[in-house]
Amino acid sequence: MKAIVSFVVPVLFATAIAEPGPLTMRRNADGPWELVRDGKPFFIRGAGGHQSLDVLVESGGNSIRTWGIDALSAKVDGKPLVERARELDITIAAGLWVAHERHGFNYSDPAQLEKQRKEIRAAVAKWKHEPAIGYWGLGNEMEGPTADGKDDRIWKELEVLAKIVKEEDPSRLVMTVIAGAARPKIEGVKNHCPSIDILGVNAYASAAVAGKAVKEAGWNKPFVLTEFGPSGHWEVAKTSWGAPIEPTSREKAAKYFSTQQIATEDSAGLFVGSYAFLWGQKQECTATWYGMFLKSGEKLPSVDAMARAWTGKWPANRCPRVEKFNCDAKGRAVKPGENVAIVLEVADPDGDKVELQWSIAAESTDRKEGGDAERAPEEKKLAMVSTGENSWSFKAPDARGDYRLFLIVRDGRGAASAENIPFQVR
Template identity: 45%
Template sequence: MRTRKMTCWRGLAGLFARMHRLPGLVRPHAPHQRVPQQLQPHAASCYRTPCWTRPLVAALIISSASVGCAPMHTQPTVELVHTNSAWTLLRDGQPYQIRGAAGKDYLEELVASGGNSIRTWDAVGIDELLDEAHRLGLTVTVGIWLEHERHGYDYDEPQIRARQLAKVRRCVRKYRDHPAVLMWALGNEVELGGDLDKALRAIEEAAAIAKQLDPHHPTMAVLAEIGEDKARRLRQACPSIDVLGINSYGGAASVPERLREQGWTEPYVLTEFGPLGHWETGHTAWGAPFEPTSAEKFEMYTRSQRLGVEAEMPGRCLGSYAFLWGSKVETTPTWFGMFLDTGERTPTVDAMQILWTGKPPENRAPLVHRLSIDLDGLTAEPGEVFNARAEFEDPEADELHMQWVVRPEQSDRKSGGDAERTIPDLPGLILDASSGSAKVRAPLEPGAYRLYFSVHDGHGGAGTANIPFLVKPPSVE
């Protein structure tokens, strides 16, 4: 049996010794050493404290209490265990399957849905988030952001690399003792738009520091898909990485097979998955991608979790983080968010609850199956009136409210999930709407647009769909 110990047993006396280097307060093992099972005590019992130091330690404890210091948390033990060709993540000695969401919002809804973990992209200013997660019984895979070459970062500049690694040290030292921490995620898609070898070097440098400062939590590298050889090259270049994190959308269901082809036998986590990405779907003649409907997204989340995660449990997979537990603008305001900006949940939240608990919520969100418009080639003349129709259902047959809106196509398109501008509504273009149909007037200004449709059940659930169309320049006779 192979075991990677990540046991955290720092107590108050040990913290005092580390900070002040008092003689006689000696840790039984150096921070970088793995501790044998029989030598894994907790809190201050893991230190030899001679009689002369005990009044000093007691005074320190009393002094801390007298100035209103928060009580120290009991740090759960975390370890990776490999037996019979299967990897298991243990937390306090119990198997821990990650039922996670990528994001920091709607944490109570996550718990109610059966989730147990969240993932962040950076560790700057996450104090309150960690405390809230711990209060709710959630763990946190703490991301530490590593810069990208596509943003102008020069990995050949030693001073710039040194500043980044100093940030890694600060973050690990600050949060390593927090009981909500599950593991460290060093970077997110660092290789995207840059040199893979340089990205892997940066990941290894950061992971080595994290393991030196905190050998008690696993380290993970998060890559944008695995390509033809990313997993193989990561294993060779990053010995300080314990877990491979994979952001995969259209390819999530085939991750286990593709990892086998690259010879990856170590543990992995599906760190982002969801609908087909805007880079993966079909496009119009003018390059506008087709966003899946909420019903199609429900099926995509379900398929990715079952084939990309559960099929490898037990096995190499430790769990997953569904993307995005919140809302954001990326190509459209609804593409990746599992919630609308109103706070209403979409059917993708219901999909994850079913996967995590085996039971749907008491009231499920409406499903939009199809949205169509009667424009040839999805193109219109300026001011042309056309018809739209939506096909949808509500599992509980609730009374539904429908909303139609026209917006311009996103002009602030970014790559790699970078922040984009909010897309404004265009008023006065919905001439009539009843049930699942609407009469729409095309804008007078030529350009690319989208018609958005949403249906709301009055119980916090909503379904969505949209369709792109093009307003042609006026004909010249």
């Protein structure tokens, strides 16, 4: 019989009725790591965000990831997130925000360091008895999303913070999250942060091979893919004027599915689960690039893809499918007021009647780093003229500039697809 190395923690009791305790981790002496919940293996089928949790559970998900401590008390379906998570039996990777230097924090300033340490300690002390918290997520890309990872001040301070978390709550594992699987970052955590139990990696175009990179860099504890989704707007082809070309809904769905499958099958013994990004909606480069839902609440094909990856089955109601979306203006310049032709083919897997919504917006100019909040450009409804079966046209704006044409296809039953193309008027 193979030896078992276990990290055992006590089960928490929120009431007289026992509830599942925090996650623990264990491995065979020469085998893979696994997480354990309530005495049973627990593989993370998770998503980043805390909206539409009923859809997450229906899709086969079992965990969510948050970034800051305030999210635990955010109202979800009219209740605090932790209460709703308990009802749905969802674990939370509870984020403890660790400051970034690009936001003005100085890791050489003792006063700032001490203030952050007290805030982390207070947050853990406040929430450590909450049964829905599976483990702590200490920091998100605090080394800087574009940094080389060689600043040891940050890793050494991270260890100080990890020790504080474990002093306050010895029952839970602690994860930290880095941007990408660059060797210097992984080595920074490995060499300076022995109190970190789980390494989280945010990755997009390279997400499927992040586990291999983590192992090759010498990490030998559990690994979680903490953000993955479509290729990032910094990783795709651009127009001649520098506008990123967003993947189609179908391309995104395929990327989510393939990443989950490859990461799971090629785990290298370290992989214990993942969090798809983003289970909600946000403005980042565009209003539709990373969100798996529309702002109006409809799910997008990426949700269906994760349901298939998690359960092996498609959901009962699937998103409409954009089979073809060709536009004369895609990636090029047109004249002011020019008529632009479109060929569109849409199919709904369930035979639902679909509704098309067209809009236009100026190209976003409020670009930030690392997912920081961006201001969304104003979208205006666009009048379309049908010119035949599956063919349409619209009039380009009179004002010169950079634009995006947006298309939303809804089935009227909570499912949709979203497409956009960049074009220029000059």
